[in-house]
Amino acid sequence: MDAVKSMAKPEFDPFNQQCPSRKMLDQVGGRWTVLVVGALAEGPLRHSRVAERVDGISQKMLAQTLRGLERDGLVTRTAYPEMPPRVEYELTDAGRSLIAPVKALEEWVKGHMHGVLAARETYDQAHPPVDRLERTSS
Numbered sequence: 001m002d003a004v005k006s007m008a009k010p011e012f013d014p015f016n017q018q019c020p021s022r023k024m025l026d027q028v029g030g031r032w033t034v035l036v037v038g039a040l041a042e043g044p045l046r047h048s049r050v051a052e053r054v055d056g057i058s059q060k061m062l063a064q065t066l067r068g069l070e071r072d073g074l075v076t077r078t079a080y081p082e083m084p085p086r087v088e089y090e091l092t093d094a095g096r097s098l099i100a101p102v103k104a105l106e107e108w109v110k111g112h113m114h115g116v117l118a119a120r121e122t123y124d125q126a127h128p129p130v131d132r133l134e135r136t137s138s
Contacts, residue, residue: 027072032057032065034102037091040075041099044090069095 012021027033032054039045039053051062066089069075074095080086091099 024072027068028074028098030065032061033069034105036062036065036069037074037095037098037102038106040089040091040095041102044078044088046086046088050089074098 013019014021014025016022035054035057036050039050045053047062047066050066051057051059054062057065066075066077070077070089074092076090076092078088078090080088
Protein backbone atom coordinates (compact mmCIF):
# COMPACT_ATOMS: atom_id res chain seq x y z
CA MET A 1 0.00 0.00 0.00
CA ASP A 2 2.84 2.43 0.85
CA ALA A 3 4.51 1.75 -2.50
CA VAL A 4 1.31 2.59 -4.34
CA LYS A 5 0.91 5.75 -2.27
CA SER A 6 4.47 6.89 -3.05
CA MET A 7 3.87 6.38 -6.80
CA ALA A 8 0.69 8.47 -6.78
CA LYS A 9 0.83 12.10 -7.80
CA PRO A 10 1.50 14.34 -4.82
CA GLU A 11 -1.33 16.45 -3.46
CA PHE A 12 -0.68 20.15 -3.25
CA ASP A 13 -1.84 22.48 -0.50
CA PRO A 14 -1.23 26.20 -1.05
CA PHE A 15 -2.12 26.82 2.61
CA ASN A 16 1.10 25.02 3.54
CA GLN A 17 4.02 27.46 3.25
CA GLN A 18 6.38 24.70 2.09
CA CYS A 19 4.15 23.61 -0.78
CA PRO A 20 5.34 24.58 -4.29
CA SER A 21 1.74 25.33 -5.24
CA ARG A 22 2.01 28.51 -3.16
CA LYS A 23 4.53 29.96 -5.62
CA MET A 24 2.22 29.02 -8.46
CA LEU A 25 -0.64 30.78 -6.69
CA ASP A 26 1.58 33.88 -6.42
CA GLN A 27 2.27 33.62 -10.15
CA VAL A 28 -1.28 33.13 -11.42
CA GLY A 29 -2.78 35.53 -8.89
CA GLY A 30 -0.39 38.37 -9.60
CA ARG A 31 -1.69 41.56 -11.19
CA TRP A 32 0.57 41.35 -14.23
CA THR A 33 -0.17 37.68 -14.89
CA VAL A 34 -3.91 38.31 -14.70
CA LEU A 35 -3.61 41.19 -17.17
CA VAL A 36 -1.23 39.38 -19.55
CA VAL A 37 -3.46 36.28 -19.61
CA GLY A 38 -6.41 38.57 -20.29
CA ALA A 39 -4.52 40.23 -23.13
CA LEU A 40 -3.55 36.88 -24.67
CA ALA A 41 -7.07 35.44 -24.28
CA GLU A 42 -8.02 36.57 -27.80
CA GLY A 43 -5.04 34.90 -29.43
CA PRO A 44 -1.31 35.23 -30.05
CA LEU A 45 0.26 38.67 -29.73
CA ARG A 46 3.63 40.21 -30.32
CA HIS A 47 5.48 41.59 -27.30
CA SER A 48 4.69 45.17 -28.29
CA ARG A 49 0.96 44.44 -28.63
CA VAL A 50 0.87 42.84 -25.16
CA ALA A 51 2.61 45.96 -23.81
CA GLU A 52 0.03 48.20 -25.49
CA ARG A 53 -2.86 46.12 -24.15
CA VAL A 54 -1.49 46.01 -20.57
CA ASP A 55 -1.24 49.74 -19.97
CA GLY A 56 1.39 50.71 -17.42
CA ILE A 57 3.49 47.54 -17.44
CA SER A 58 7.21 48.21 -17.79
CA GLN A 59 9.21 46.37 -20.43
CA LYS A 60 11.16 44.65 -17.67
CA MET A 61 8.03 43.47 -15.85
CA LEU A 62 6.40 42.32 -19.08
CA ALA A 63 9.50 40.32 -20.00
CA GLN A 64 9.65 38.77 -16.50
CA THR A 65 5.94 37.93 -16.55
CA LEU A 66 6.06 36.35 -20.00
CA ARG A 67 9.22 34.42 -19.09
CA GLY A 68 7.60 33.13 -15.88
CA LEU A 69 4.43 32.11 -17.72
CA GLU A 70 6.52 30.36 -20.36
CA ARG A 71 8.55 28.55 -17.67
CA ASP A 72 5.33 27.37 -16.01
CA GLY A 73 3.95 26.06 -19.30
CA LEU A 74 1.17 28.65 -19.57
CA VAL A 75 2.55 30.58 -22.55
CA THR A 76 4.52 29.62 -25.62
CA ARG A 77 7.01 31.93 -27.30
CA THR A 78 7.44 31.53 -31.04
CA ALA A 79 10.27 33.32 -32.84
CA TYR A 80 9.86 33.66 -36.60
CA PRO A 81 13.03 33.86 -38.75
CA GLU A 82 12.06 37.09 -40.51
CA MET A 83 13.59 40.50 -40.95
CA PRO A 84 12.91 42.24 -38.71
CA PRO A 85 12.59 39.32 -36.27
CA ARG A 86 9.06 38.63 -35.04
CA VAL A 87 8.18 36.95 -31.74
CA GLU A 88 4.67 36.00 -30.68
CA TYR A 89 3.30 34.83 -27.37
CA GLU A 90 0.32 32.54 -27.06
CA LEU A 91 -1.48 30.79 -24.23
CA THR A 92 -1.03 27.02 -24.03
CA ASP A 93 -3.96 24.75 -23.17
CA ALA A 94 -3.10 25.20 -19.49
CA GLY A 95 -2.89 28.97 -19.99
CA ARG A 96 -6.25 29.02 -21.77
CA SER A 97 -7.76 27.21 -18.79
CA LEU A 98 -6.98 30.39 -16.81
CA ILE A 99 -9.12 32.60 -19.08
CA ALA A 100 -12.42 31.84 -17.32
CA PRO A 101 -11.09 32.49 -13.78
CA VAL A 102 -9.29 35.65 -14.96
CA LYS A 103 -12.44 36.94 -16.70
CA ALA A 104 -14.50 36.13 -13.58
CA LEU A 105 -12.03 38.08 -11.44
CA GLU A 106 -12.10 40.99 -13.91
CA GLU A 107 -15.92 41.06 -13.85
CA TRP A 108 -15.95 40.87 -10.04
CA VAL A 109 -13.56 43.84 -9.81
CA LYS A 110 -15.55 45.91 -12.29
CA GLY A 111 -18.84 45.04 -10.57
CA HIS A 112 -17.62 45.82 -7.05
CA MET A 113 -15.29 48.78 -7.59
CA HIS A 114 -17.87 51.46 -6.68
CA GLY A 115 -18.56 49.71 -3.37
CA VAL A 116 -14.87 49.21 -2.67
CA LEU A 117 -14.10 52.89 -3.31
CA ALA A 118 -16.97 53.93 -1.03
CA ALA A 119 -15.76 51.54 1.70
CA ARG A 120 -12.23 52.91 1.43
CA GLU A 121 -13.47 56.47 1.74
CA THR A 122 -15.58 55.59 4.79
CA TYR A 123 -12.67 53.75 6.38
CA ASP A 124 -10.20 56.56 5.66
CA GLN A 125 -12.54 59.13 7.20
CA ALA A 126 -12.93 57.02 10.34
CA HIS A 127 -9.20 56.23 10.54
CA PRO A 128 -7.21 59.34 9.66
CA PRO A 129 -3.53 58.75 9.00
CA VAL A 130 -1.27 59.19 11.99
CA ASP A 131 0.96 62.25 11.77
CA ARG A 132 4.53 61.27 10.85
CA LEU A 133 6.02 63.18 13.76
CA GLU A 134 3.77 61.33 16.21
CA ARG A 135 4.93 57.96 14.86
CA THR A 136 8.63 58.77 15.06
CA SER A 137 8.52 60.28 18.54
CA SER A 138 6.74 57.37 20.25
